[in-house]
Amino acid sequence: MEIKRRKTRQVRVGDVRVGGGAGVSIQSMVKAESADVKAVVSQIKALESCGCEIVRVAVKTFDDADAIRLIKKRTNIPLVADIHFDYRLAIRSIAGGADKIRLNPGNIRSRGEIAQVIRAAKSSRIPIRIGVNSGSVMSRSQAADRRPQTDNRKPITENRKPTMAGHLVDAALGYVKLFEDLEFRDIIISLKSSDVASTVEAYRRIAAKCDYPLHLGVTASGPYDSGIVKSSMGIGALLLDGIGDTIRVSLTASPIEEVIAAKRILSALGIRRSGPEIISCPTCGRCQVNLMKIVSELEKRLYAIRYTLYANRFATIALMGCEVNGPGEASAADIGIAFGKSTGMLFKKGKIVKRVKAKDAVRELIRNL
Amino acid sequence: MEIKRRKTRQVRVGDVRVGGGAGVSIQSMVKAESADVKAVVSQIKALESCGCEIVRVAVKTFDDADAIRLIKKRTNIPLVADIHFDYRLAIRSIAGGADKIRLNPGNIRSRGEIAQVIRAAKSSRIPIRIGVNSGSVMSRSQAADRRPQTDNRKPITENRKPTMAGHLVDAALGYVKLFEDLEFRDIIISLKSSDVASTVEAYRRIAAKCDYPLHLGVTASGPYDSGIVKSSMGIGALLLDGIGDTIRVSLTASPIEEVIAAKRILSALGIRRSGPEIISCPTCGRCQVNLMKIVSELEKRLYAIRYTLYANRFATIALMGCEVNGPGEASAADIGIAFGKSTGMLFKKGKIVKRVKAKDAVRELIRNL
Numbered sequence: 001m002e003i004k005r006r007k008t009r010q011v012r013v014g015d016v017r018v019g020g021g022a023g024v025s026i027q028s029m030v031k032a033e034s035a036d037v038k039a040v041v042s043q044i045k046a047l048e049s050c051g052c053e054i055v056r057v058a059v060k061t062f063d064d065a066d067a068i069r070l071i072k073k074r075t076n077i078p079l080v081a082d083i084h085f086d087y088r089l090a091i092r093s094i095a096g097g098a099d100k101i102r103l104n105p106g107n108i109r110s111r112g113e114i115a116q117v118i119r120a121a122k123s124s125r126i127p128i129r130i131g132v133n134s135g136s137v138m139s140r141s142q143a144a145d146r147r148p149q150t151d152n153r154k155p156i157t158e159n160r161k162p163t164m165a166g167h168l169v170d171a172a173l174g175y176v177k178l179f180e181d182l183e184f185r186d187i188i189i190s191l192k193s194s195d196v197a198s199t200v201e202a203y204r205r206i207a208a209k210c211d212y213p214l215h216l217g218v219t220a221s222g223p224y225d226s227g228i229v230k231s232s233m234g235i236g237a238l239l240l241d242g243i244g245d246t247i248r249v250s251l252t253a254s255p256i257e258e259v260i261a262a263k264r265i266l267s268a269l270g271i272r273r274s275g276p277e278i279i280s281c282p283t284c285g286r287c288q289v290n291l292m293k294i295v296s297e298l299e300k301r302l303y304a305i306r307y308t309l310y311a312n313r314f315a316t317i318a319l320m321g322c323e324v325n326g327p328g329e330a331s332a333a334d335i336g337i338a339f340g341k342s343t344g345m346l347f348k349k350g351k352i353v354k355r356v357k358a359k360d361a362v363r364e365l366i367r368n369l
Numbered sequence: 370m371e372i373k374r375r376k377t378r379q380v381r382v383g384d385v386r387v388g389g390g391a392g393v394s395i396q397s398m399v400k401a402e403s404a405d406v407k408a409v410v411s412q413i414k415a416l417e418s419c420g421c422e423i424v425r426v427a428v429k430t431f432d433d434a435d436a437i438r439l440i441k442k443r444t445n446i447p448l449v450a451d452i453h454f455d456y457r458l459a460i461r462s463i464a465g466g467a468d469k470i471r472l473n474p475g476n477i478r479s480r481g482e483i484a485q486v487i488r489a490a491k492s493s494r495i496p497i498r499i500g501v502n503s504g505s506v507m508s509r510s511q512a513a514d515r516r517p518q519t520d521n522r523k524p525i526t527e528n529r530k531p532t533m534a535g536h537l538v539d540a541a542l543g544y545v546k547l548f549e550d551l552e553f554r555d556i557i558i559s560l561k562s563s564d565v566a567s568t569v570e571a572y573r574r575i576a577a578k579c580d581y582p583l584h585l586g587v588t589a590s591g592p593y594d595s596g597i598v599k600s601s602m603g604i605g606a607l608l609l610d611g612i613g614d615t616i617r618v619s620l621t622a623s624p625i626e627e628v629i630a631a632k633r634i635l636s637a638l639g640i641r642r643s644g645p646e647i648i649s650c651p652t653c654g655r656c657q658v659n660l661m662k663i664v665s666e667l668e669k670r671l672y673a674i675r676y677t678l679y680a681n682r683f684a685t686i687a688l689m690g691c692e693v694n695g696p697g698e699a700s701a702a703d704i705g706i707a708f709g710k711s712t713g714m715l716f717k718k719g720k721i722v723k724r725v726k727a728k729d730a731v732r733e734l735i736r737n738l
Contacts, residue, residue: 001564030653057654085693104693125513133697134698136697142452194701195370197372220648220650220651222646226637230601230637236598252649252688253661260489269602270564275650281621284425285401285427286427292622329589
């Protein structure tokens with residue numbers, strides 16, 4: 001099913017368009033110290049080769065900021081400088097050629113300082129992401145609405161109840177107002193909470209309040225297995241609403257896994273198809289072949305012939321264990337097999353091609369792909 | 370953030386309540402032939418021990434149906450008989466003591482046959498799931514809306530445009546009408562498509578049309594890594610809307626993985642907290658400890674002391690790499706460490722407890738948990 005996308009302004013990050021009808025772009029972040037140019041460049045090249053389109057680096061020192069110029073020279077995709085606490089690092093990163101600045105309303109609050117960053121961004125014609133995170137805006141009692149509200153400080157909220165989503169939105173809108181007062185509208189917004197529901201609520205609210213493109217993500221989503229679940233739920237629910245112009249899956253894992261997960265999310269929703277989509281049943285007592293083994297072999301073979309999520313070639317491949325949903329899914333896929341007792345019917349674009357034995361299934365699929 | 374749940378009727382599956390304010394229950398399906406009682410019982414016991422609350426078995430022969438009585442004797446959780454094509458298998462399964470019947474509108478269409486199953490279910494006071502799947506209702510041209518509509522057969526649709534979601538909803542509502550005409554309302558509905566967006570759309574539509582409890586799932590979602598992404602997006606988006614009373618994650622993988630993924634989904638949304646929730650950042654150039662290694666060690670240690678998703682004990686554990694979001698997330702969690710340069714601050718329920726070295730982090734977390 002095609003998802004109707006929210007209309008947003010378009011912002012350019014280097015040569016990547018974000019929002020305004022552009023495809024949803026995939027981001028990740030370097031997990032090495034920025035001043036270590038060699039390590040950073042190597043990681044960016046690996047990320048780029050697997051489909052990362054925008055990459056961010058942490059800038060915590062002037063050395064990091066100065067490394068941007070060197071990193072830019074040796075890499076191709078737009079580079080974003082991640083700034084916290086010290087606005088001067090943003091100015092220095094812009095001077096170094098950063099393609100975008102991320103500022104955090106949770107730790108740079110001086111209007112004068114923000115105005116200086118905006119002036120520099122304006123003169124270099126680069127956008128700024130207003131990147132709010134739950135960990136930067138919350139006091140303990142407000143944290144992810146996990147505990148009762150016992151904090152006496154009254155946060156500015158849209159409605160009466162101070163919720164995490166409200167805090168995130170308020171922090172972003174405060175910045176937005178300041179940016180607009182200075183006639184700066186090259187803005188991308190993110191509102192990441194470590195709580196999935198708060199993340200989704202925050203993005204939905206801000207989507208109704210402005211037309212800036214949104215950078216989606218669930219923050220601190222944890223190690224691979226649980227992080228994939230949280231990120232898929234949060235980013236997926238929003239994309240299904242048509243919300244989201246660029247995404248970053250955060251995982252306590254290799255950044256390559258982040259990019260692969262992002263591609264899986266976009267591909268499964270039909271927003272940007274890439275790689276083979278394997279449609280395979282969970283199997284049950286009806287299944288008379290070792291479907292798990294066949295699917296696992298297929299994955300390995302596809303990888304061996306470089307038919308991966310990186311490749312931007314797309315096809316649906318169905319491997320179904322019985323006659324209940326098998327013929328339907330196999331004929332709906334680009335290619336598929338509906339198994340019966342030890343053999344199956346091979347479908348190609350909805351037409352039955354031949355009968356194949358289970359042991360030949362993978363070879364026949366690859367041959368007919 | 371707490372999610373407001375949709376109000377539904379309550380249905381009982383054995384001693385598990387579904388809908389009507391009951392907790393969202395977790396289901397899986399046995400991946401062995403039902404007549405192989407020993408294998409089935411062993412798999413059900415394993416599933417039960419990791420948190421599966423309702424389990425389904427395929428009934429494709431009378432031998433399978435007759436095995437239900439034996440399986441029921443040796444297991445504890447409610448048993449669902451999955452019926453396709455032949456309504457007599459449903460009658461026989463009910464006689465064998467099945468706690469619920471799943472019927473597929475895609476392959477049992479005779480009103481007289483359905484009426485016989487309903488009569489048997491009514492006299493045994495068990496519910497029926499109306500379980501629609503994309504693979505059973507679609508013709509090739511209708512498949513997941515992936516291709517242009519070229520089929521001349523006119524499907525019954527709610528609106529003019531025949532979409533996969535429309536097909537799923539129509540198939541379910543046709544059955545519902547028949548059931549209601551026979552004054553049978555112990556109904557649970559599922560509308561699973563292999564296309565995530567169609568699945569979500571179908572459930573949203575039916576949620577607006579009736580108050581029967583809904584069994585959520587994305588069908589044929591494929592092998593583990595991509596299946597988790599699809600299932601999390603589909604089931605997660607619906608749960609975030611308050612839709613869904615029982616869930617089944619389908620994976621071409623061990624059914625144990627299905628149950629663990631289901632628990633992760635429910636826990637991350639705060640619907641049913643279980644196990645430790647690790648909140649950890651993806652790391653970046655700011656991080657000066659090997660956070661991935663620490664998180665991975667923590668996972669292993671938690672598993673070793675049986676503090677797992679199975680255990681239904683819940684705690685949030687934050688492991689954060691720097692001072693940006695670290696203190697916020699660590700203080701918001703039940704226990705957490707915000708790292709700086711080689712040491713970190715250990716927080717417990719929002720209060721700083723002590724400074725810990727990176728190498729002692731896991732031990733200190735476990736000790737203070």
